[in-house]
Amino acid sequence: MNDRPELFRGNRILLGCIYWAFVLYVFVPLILMVLMGFKDSRFIGFPIRSWTLDWYVGVFANTEVLSTFGYSIAIAVLSTLISVFVGTWIAVLLESRKFTGRPVIFGLTVLPALVPGIISAIAFRIYARWLGIEPGMGAIIWSHAVHNVPFVVLVVMARLSTLPKSQMEAARDLGADPLVAFVRITLPYLVPAILGASIFCLLLSFDDFVRSFFLGGYEPTLPVLIFAMLRSGMSPEINAIATVALIMTAGIGIWAERFTRRMKKDT
Amino acid sequence: MTDPTPLVRIDGLSKHFGDTVALENLTLDIPQGQFVTFLGPSGCGKSTTLRILGGFERPTTGRVLLDGEDVTNQPPEKRQVNMVFQDYALFPHMTVAQNISFGLELKGMGRDAIRRRSSEIMAFLELEDFGARYPLQLSGGQRQRVALARALAPDPALLLLDEPLGALDAKLRGQVQQELKSIQRRTDKTFFFVTHDQEEALTMSDRIIVMNKGRMEQDGTPEELYFRPASRFVAEFLGETNLLTGRMRGTEGGQIVMDWQGTTLRGKAPRSLPGEGQPVSASVRLEKLDFHAQRPETGNAVQGRVVAKTFLGSRMALQIAVGDQAEAMLKAYVDVDTSERVGSDPVWIGWDPDHMAVLND
Amino acid sequence: MTDSATAKQDRPALGSAGDAPTFWGRLVGWGPYRLLMQLATASPRRQFLILMIFPVLWVLTQHLGPMLYMIRVSLTDAYPVAPGVEQSFTLEHYAKFFTNSIFWQPFFRTLTFAATFTFCTLIITYPVAYFLARHVSRRNQMRFLLLLLIPFWVGEIVRTYAIMILLGNTGAVNLALQTLGLVDRPIPFMYTSFSMGMGIVYLTALYMLLPLYSALEKLPQSMNEAAADLGAGAWTRFRRISLPLTIEGISSGCTLVFLISTGFYATPVLLGGPSTTVFAETIAGFFHVAGDEWPTGAAFATIMFMAALVITFAFQKLMNALRKGEAK
Numbered sequence A: 001m002n003d004r005p006e007l008f009r010g011n012r013i014l015l016g017c018i019y020w021a022f023v024l025y026v027f028v029p030l031i032l033m034v035l036m037g038f039k040d041s042r043f044i045g046f047p048i049r050s051w052t053l054d055w056y057v058g059v060f061a062n063t064e065v066l067s068t069f070g071y072s073i074a075i076a077v078l079s080t081l082i083s084v085f086v087g088t089w090i091a092v093l094l095e096s097r098k099f100t101g102r103p104v105i106f107g108l109t110v111l112p113a114l115v116p117g118i119i120s121a122i123a124f125r126i127y128a129r130w131l132g133i134e135p136g137m138g139a140i141i142w143s144h145a146v147h148n149v150p151f152v153v154l155v156v157m158a159r160l161s162t163l164p165k166s167q168m169e170a171a172r173d174l175g176a177d178p179l180v181a182f183v184r185i186t187l188p189y190l191v192p193a194i195l196g197a198s199i200f201c202l203l204l205s206f207d208d209f210v211r212s213f214f215l216g217g218y219e220p221t222l223p224v225l226i227f228a229m230l231r232s233g234m235s236p237e238i239n240a241i242a243t244v245a246l247i248m249t250a251g252i253g254i255w256a257e258r259f260t261r262r263m264k265k266d267t
Numbered sequence B: 001m002t003d004p005t006p007l008v009r010i011d012g013l014s015k016h017f018g019d020t021v022a023l024e025n026l027t028l029d030i031p032q033g034q035f036v037t038f039l040g041p042s043g044c045g046k047s048t049t050l051r052i053l054g055g056f057e058r059p060t061t062g063r064v065l066l067d068g069e070d071v072t073n074q075p076p077e078k079r080q081v082n083m084v085f086q087d088y089a090l091f092p093h094m095t096v097a098q099n100i101s102f103g104l105e106l107k108g109m110g111r112d113a114i115r116r117r118s119s120e121i122m123a124f125l126e127l128e129d130f131g132a133r134y135p136l137q138l139s140g141g142q143r144q145r146v147a148l149a150r151a152l153a154p155d156p157a158l159l160l161l162d163e164p165l166g167a168l169d170a171k172l173r174g175q176v177q178q179e180l181k182s183i184q185r186r187t188d189k190t191f192f193f194v195t196h197d198q199e200e201a202l203t204m205s206d207r208i209i210v211m212n213k214g215r216m217e218q219d220g221t222p223e224e225l226y227f228r229p230a231s232r233f234v235a236e237f238l239g240e241t242n243l244l245t246g247r248m249r250g251t252e253g254g255q256i257v258m259d260w261q262g263t264t265l266r267g268k269a270p271r272s273l274p275g276e277g278q279p280v281s282a283s284v285r286l287e288k289l290d291f292h293a294q295r296p297e298t299g300n301a302v303q304g305r306v307v308a309k310t311f312l313g314s315r316m317a318l319q320i321a322v323g324d325q326a327e328a329m330l331k332a333y334v335d336v337d338t339s340e341r342v343g344s345d346p347v348w349i350g351w352d353p354d355h356m357a358v359l360n361d
Numbered sequence C: 001m002t003d004s005a006t007a008k009q010d011r012p013a014l015g016s017a018g019d020a021p022t023f024w025g026r027l028v029g030w031g032p033y034r035l036l037m038q039l040a041t042a043s044p045r046r047q048f049l050i051l052m053i054f055p056v057l058w059v060l061t062q063h064l065g066p067m068l069y070m071i072r073v074s075l076t077d078a079y080p081v082a083p084g085v086e087q088s089f090t091l092e093h094y095a096k097f098f099t100n101s102i103f104w105q106p107f108f109r110t111l112t113f114a115a116t117f118t119f120c121t122l123i124i125t126y127p128v129a130y131f132l133a134r135h136v137s138r139r140n141q142m143r144f145l146l147l148l149l150i151p152f153w154v155g156e157i158v159r160t161y162a163i164m165i166l167l168g169n170t171g172a173v174n175l176a177l178q179t180l181g182l183v184d185r186p187i188p189f190m191y192t193s194f195s196m197g198m199g200i201v202y203l204t205a206l207y208m209l210l211p212l213y214s215a216l217e218k219l220p221q222s223m224n225e226a227a228a229d230l231g232a233g234a235w236t237r238f239r240r241i242s243l244p245l246t247i248e249g250i251s252s253g254c255t256l257v258f259l260i261s262t263g264f265y266a267t268p269v270l271l272g273g274p275s276t277t278v279f280a281e282t283i284a285g286f287f288h289v290a291g292d293e294w295p296t297g298a299a300f301a302t303i304m305f306m307a308a309l310v311i312t313f314a315f316q317k318l319m320n321a322l323r324k325g326e327a328k
Helices: A003-036 A054-061 A061-095 A104-116 A117-131 A139-159 A165-175 A178-208 A210-215 A222-231 A237-265 B046-054 B094-108 B109-126 B140-152 B170-187 B198-204 B222-227 B232-237 B336-341 C002-008 C025-028 C029-042 C045-075 C094-101 C101-134 C138-153 C154-168 C170-180 C191-217 C221-229 C234-245 C247-262 C265-272 C280-286 C291-327
Strands: B008-017 B018-031 B035-039 B061-068 B081-084 B158-162 B190-195 B207-211 B216-221 B241-252 B254-262 B263-268 B279-285 B291-292 B299-309 B316-322 B327-332 B347-351 B358-359
Touching: A003 A237, A003 B081, A003 B216, A003 B358, A003 C101, A003 C138, A003 C154, A003 C191, A054 A061, A054 A237, A054 B316, A061 A104, A061 A178, A061 A237, A061 B263, A061 C045, A061 C154, A104 A139, A104 C045, A117 A139, A117 C045, A117 C280, A139 A178, A139 B061, A139 B241, A165 A178, A165 B081, A178 A237, A178 C025, A178 C029, A178 C045, A178 C154, A210 A237, A222 C265, A237 C138, A237 C154, B008 B046, B008 B170, B008 B263, B018 B216, B018 B347, B035 B046, B035 B198, B035 B291, B046 B081, B046 B190, B081 B140, B081 B241, B081 C045, B094 B109, B094 B140, B094 C025, B109 B140, B140 B170, B140 B216, B170 B198, B170 C247, B190 C045, B207 B222, B207 B232, B216 B222, B216 B232, B222 C265, B232 B279, B232 B358, B241 B263, B263 B299, B299 C002, B316 B336, B336 C045, C025 C029, C029 C045, C045 C291, C094 C291, C101 C138, C101 C280, C101 C291, C138 C191, C154 C170, C154 C265, C154 C280, C191 C265, C221 C234, C234 C247, C265 C280, C280 C291
Parallel strands: B035 B190, B035 B207, B081 B158, B158 B190, B263 B358
Antiparallel strands: B008 B018, B008 B061, B207 B216, B241 B254, B241 B279, B254 B263, B279 B358, B291 B347, B299 B316, B299 B347, B316 B327
């Protein structure tokens, strides 16, 4: 019996090494990218001999880049609002009770999340044309909103399934009609899930390239701007922009993760 | 219908879930001010009845009349009926005071009136100190009282209680039973209580309705049910009993005469009589058996021998073998003194025919 | 009948002046609202219908609609339609794909790349997920997982760019190799299928990791110990216990990663070269030029979607069969 724990420990050390190697694999490229933004030279490449903050100064002085940030954020916020509203409604329907056609509705609900990016972008592009939505902010918001609905539905459904049925019944029993009962009982219960889903949608929208690229007008979103700049050559300026975007998204992600976990602990 | 309208009239209520019958043709009147208990094992239809009264289920057939008015198809929010849920269903994001005010708000009461009414009800249930607390910060017993306060606050005509003591520990349960009964007395509300616990039902109720497989088995006071069960199911479900299976001989002076282990016994008649010579069973409660050295002059009597004694604290349980070859066994509860008197010699066991209920199987 | 019921409900405080009901009390007592709710909740059936109508319309018009309309456009001869011109049904765009072998290469390349990269992602992330689920204490699991989540909050383009910097001729890898004296001149990693694979695995690893982790986490530790107690070695334990019981996680992770991999557009453009053109670039090509190529693009997108669906469906069937086989 004695050699068996040894055997487990051997595995454990080997697997631990693999885990930390994987951590390096996901972090190192990003760290290098960030470092490159401080290089005092137009030429992207190692080694870095002298450092500067000029590229960041340039980014914050460039109104065009700043307005792109604003544009991307506005798109993310507006599309998230739509996704959350629609997604919560669908989740409430799917969790309400069993009904014929429920699996079909569920399948259709998750469809946008399963369609490969390019195909989804093309389909949205054609459909937008048919609906008469011009390429631009409205079209991007619409496509992001539709694409993100499935994620909201899945998150909200998971939370909703843990709400005891008696809660709604108690509210109804005390004189609340279904709408009042939903707003006063179900909605407060869903807040952590809705917040979590919102943050996820914000990030998905802010980071999305392919839909923004095919449905955008003349004004680029941030990923589209970085893509366009990259096609005309690498420059530390791009690193500075990308780093700012990285800090924003990773920061929001970490904050949301901690915040929603704390909320779930409370209720 | 010359009677004054009962508070609740349940009229031919049935509920089917697909092929399963949860409730079959239940008809029942409940007058104002009664503590009515629906008792039965799980799946007997008691909860279904409660949920139909609350408005959470619609019956397949039949009607529910509340104060003479047909409410069968009214949603729960329209009914003057409130419920204490099994898990209490307190709203976790609201304080105790907010929970209690919830129903008052939706009645359209003014802010001051809400405050007055909720402090009144909190004082009544001794919850004054907990108004600002959240349900998660309360003990089980306190939560149960908050649930009761919340349901009583809107002044319902009928209060439904769905096994509200199930989540409490045994010691607290006894205390809460007394409390519930006294609250019901003081408010003079009609309580409709659902439970599977026979002891709970016997302690609190004015009237017990025993349900089995979607049908009503018996409807009566706790004493009636306990000492004069109408069916084998009721006799076995409520407390411990001696079931004597014998053969029907006939009736005599309103009593049934039957043969059991070569002895003639008399008992109270059930609603429908079994035919002569038919097998018949009867129930005698354990505490109704007396021990005699001589054959008693009146009443039923058999001879037997005590074969085992079990000390139960306040009393003793005796096992008695009846007949020479111990063809049948009886059980009896006696006080400790009596048990010391009874040795292992044959004794006479007697009981009053009024205490033996002949059963409909 | 309902009216008399509401009348019976005493509203004691309404009379006293200055004691206003709360917002909710006023709302449910407000005539128009009451009428509306009465109509909406007249029967459970109607109530459910009202709840159902918007979601059903939404998924039909917004989720299914774009896909169906894309297929419709792929079957027409011209889109957008010029005014006064009749649109007519045609299969020529599909014929174009099947008769021109120049399109086949990027098509099959996309599918083989996606399959290969999916397999690589599985191989890389399985031990990581295994370590997280089996060898990390419950309290630390979330922390270790969060550490991996952080880079994945960062967008596709930024991460693709990070890979470009890593693998460039003057990138970190080449610098390291040269400093160590392993190579004399930089290895041209970029614009090859290697750089593309590196990028795509980097982008999709999380979508594999999470399903694997949740499948592995559900396995009770006692199973492994029981197997060890019966004398099973590490490899046998893995092959006979963990692997069969996590097939579901593997299958959903692989499906997800495969579908995502086939859909990448920016990453192949930035990391790939002329020898690695994928079908996404072919499709996109029809949308960059004048609009009359749209039906062809739609047809090609449809072909790819169908192919991806068929492959994932077959894969799931295979996995199910495998699981049932193991269960015997």
